[in-house]
Every structure is written in structure tokens, then in C-alpha cells.
Amino acid sequence: MSWRPVKAVVGRELSKLFRQRARLVSAMVRPMIWLLVIGSGVGSMLEGQQQEGYLTFLVPGILAMTLLFASLLSALTLVYDKEFGVMRMMMIAPIAHYWIVLSKLIAATLTAMVQAILLLLLLVILGLIDINIALGLLPAALLTSICCAAIGGLIAVWSKSIDNFAVIMNFFIFPVFFLSGALYPVKQLPDYLHYIVAVNPFSYGVDLLKHAVPNVNTDFSVTTDIVVLISFSTIAILIACWRFSRESVHEPLFHRATKR
């Protein structure tokens, strides 16, 4: 197995990212709106010292949000490519089919990291965080991004068409984001929500990012975060690869033509 096909898939995704300026800009604007509008809005309900603290508290959460959206959307090109036929070009290539999933997830991780780096740069320029904190956030961001790509991979291999996109937004992205401790400390949540947060792998990414920012309360230990993120990602990617290698998943791709 050579790396050339993998590089081609990754290169295609990255060049699409830079070509779609609107996607890149919205990926920067969305977190800024959250940070400045929600951050200041909710912050205004808090008092003095806490106000500034909330903005700092939000930085890891907002960064995690960027990674989640970017990784997931990029992983979902597995479905998108099927819809528009390019998947056929990859399916007929002399590589094992699970490599298509792996390449797409590597691409998803990298596109998310590009966006995370741009966001961090913006935050540093705006003086919202220190450059050292930004650098400290990067390794945590990488693990979070892999975890999000793995979630995206799982969703993608089970979706038949991109028509399900709204469903995916409402039933996956929003719950995963809101029930993760990205916007509020987990410890203060009611018990039943606490359990949901604990089974959400994304929570551990958010928590690991919080560890990189001083004076932000965390909910789990660094070791717990890393172990959960790595184990979840490994298992999810294995399942996604296994499922994608089953041909019944691709029958619609070839059958649509025959049934016409």
C-alpha cells in the first residue's frame, strides 16, 4: 500500500477547503459570534471578576466547536462523494476500501486543524489569548479533532444520502456540542445531564482543551481525557472501516443505475 492515494484524497479535501472561501470565513465567524455574543451576554449576568473568567472559560469550548463542525462536515464528504459519483472513482481504485475511510478521516482531522490554527491566530491577534496558551492548545486540539472525525466517520458510514443532513445537525452535532461542558462546567449540571456528558466522547476533548488554559476548572484528569479520546477514536474508526468494507453499504451506488 502506497501513500499516494491517501495523499490525493487529503489533498483534494484541503484544496476544496481553501477554494470555498465562504466555508472558511463562516468557520471563523461562527466561533467569534459565540465567543463575543454568548460570551458577553452570559458573562453580563455574572459579576466583575467572573465576567472575564467566563470569556476565558469559553475559549476551549469554542475551539472544540470549530473542530467538531469542521471534522464532522469533512468526514461527511464520504456521503457527499457517494451522492455525486466521485466515490466510484475511489471504489474502483486498487486499494482496500477501508483506506478510503482512513484517508477521509485523516483529511477531516487536517482540515479541522487548519481551521483551529486560523481561529487561534485570530484570538491571539485580538488579544483574547496568549500565544503560549494557543500553542499549548494545539496537541489537545489534534486529539479532539481525531475524535470528532471518528464520530463523523461513524455517522457517514450509516447515512444513505446527504438528505439526512438536517437530521445529522439536529440529532448529532447540537446534542454532542451542548452536552459536553463546552459552555458550562459539568460539575454544576443536574445529575442526569452529568451522566450524558460523561458518555459523550467529545466532552473529554473539551476537557483536555480546558486543561491547556490556566485558571479554567476541569472535570476529568488529563490521563482520563487522553485514554478516553484515544480508545473511543480507535474503536469508532475500526467500526467505520469494517462497515464501509461491507458491500451492502455501497449497493445503492451501483444499483441506482441498474434499477433505472
Add this chain to the structure above:
Amino acid sequence: MLTAYVASDFAIKTRGLTKQYGQTVAVNELDLEIKIGQFYGLLGPNGAGKSTTIHMLTTMTTATSGEAWIADQLVSADPVVIRGTVGLVFQDSALDRTMTIDENLQFAAAMYNLPPQIADKRIDELLSVFGLQEKRNVKLLALSGGQRRAVDIARGVLHRPKVLFLDEPTIGLDLPNRRAIWRFVEQLRRNEGMTVFLTTHYLEEAAACDHVDFIQHGKLQQGGAPHELIEQLGAYVLEINTADPENIAAQLTPLFGDPIREDQQLSFKISASDFNFSELQKTLGDAVSSMQWRRPNLNDVYLWTFCSPEQGEAV
């Protein structure tokens, strides 16, 4: 024993190849032997099992039972090796419309692990066959249907496959584009000597094949070389339009055998090459509203294979 298969001059060989989707048998006990370098056509109506056959031979779907070999390699043994040996032009496009011809073909070449310099030369060569050098950096969206199909075919042969599968390559194209596509395929065959496996339901296009077979309801009906099949059918096809088909059929069946009947039209095969039609015309007289005789073609072979009175099927 199937696995103890020895090297041969067959590019494609199948034994009892079968595909079932639930209760439906899409392809039923297919036995094929296609020699290296042949231009082979698998013909049949929509849903007859043509695409399913191609998908089994190119590892896009696995057979329910039976075996297939491509260039002496067992298809089920190593799908990755088979995918490196074959080229497949799908019925639907496999290209990214938002990317240029060059980007699409470079991407496809990388999927085949071709180094960039070699890919570049190969793309150049293929685009010049298809007359698309000028359009190399044009997005697919801006191309005509025929040009896009040509790029799809170029994509299918980038890696110089031993066997090229073309699944309805001209479907949805107008006549000039269809002709252009066939010129390209002919040129590719000449330049590279690859075996070509074609499915189509434009039968006149299959006349250039070395061998054609017919398939219906997943069952193969042995065919042969198109010109031989046409010769075997008879010297002429006689078509008669009449208000009273029963009577005419009763009159002529003893002479020519059972006709194919479509409403008020009867078609007969006539084997005698010196048959006297003007005599027949006089005999039938006013009973027919029109009558014409012509040399048979592949369409007639197809009709007589699938709709002949012996088959007991309506047209």
C-alpha cells in the same frame, strides 16, 4: 477443481457465476470465455443483469456463487489486484464536476499510484486521442455530455488496464457524440490492444464487436460473431402490414415459419437468398397494406432471440 486453474489465453472466464438479491436472481449461472484482445458485447434489455455481471467481474459486488477469473487471476482471491488489472467506465459518471479535467485525472491517476510525471504524460496522450488538450484546465461543469463521457473513459484507461469494462458508455448521448465515443474506443483498442467488455442496448453499436452474447432475466443466450449471427438469421427479413394478420400468418407460416407479430405487423425470416418477392406480392395482392423486405441486422437477431414465436414471449 476451480482453484487449480492454469494459465490460458482468456482475459475473462466465468463458471456458474450467479448473483442473487434476496429472492431475485440477477445473474444466473453465467459461463463466459473471452479471449485476450477481444471486443466483446453483452447485450440485453434493461435490468437483464448486464451491469451486475460487470460489477461482479470488477469486484464492485461479490458473486453469490460461482467463480470468475480476470487475466488468469481468481476475482474473489484478491479484489485489490483485480482492480489494478481492470478499468471500469461506470454507467453514471465517476468524476467531480467542480474540478477541472486535469484535477480529476490527476486524482484518478494518484488513486492508481501513478507517479505525477508518468500521469502527466499519460493524461496528455489520452486527451489528444479525445481531442480535449485545449480543455485540460476547464471545469467539468463547462463541458458537454459527450466530452464528460470521454473524460470518464480516459479515467478508466489511465493505468493501462488489461481489460476495459464499458457499461453503456453511450447512454444518453446524441448520435454525433456516440460516434465520437466509438472512434475513441476503437483507437484505444488499436493503440493498447486491451480486451474490451461492452454492454449496450444500442445494438447497431455492437456490430463492431468480435463476439456478442445476449442476456435476459440473468440467463445468457449464446451468441456469436455479429456478422455470423446475422447470416444465420436468414437472407432477408420480410415485414408485412395488414388489416388481417391472422389470415396472412396462416398463409405464410408454412413457407417461412412462425412470424414475430406486433399489432398489425408481421415479420418473417426468409432464408432463400434468391426468393422472388414480386411473385409473393402478386399472390398476397390487396390483403396487405404494405410490404417490405431488407437485409437483417443485429436488431433483428436480438428480436428473434428474445421475441421469437418459439420463445413464446410478446414483443
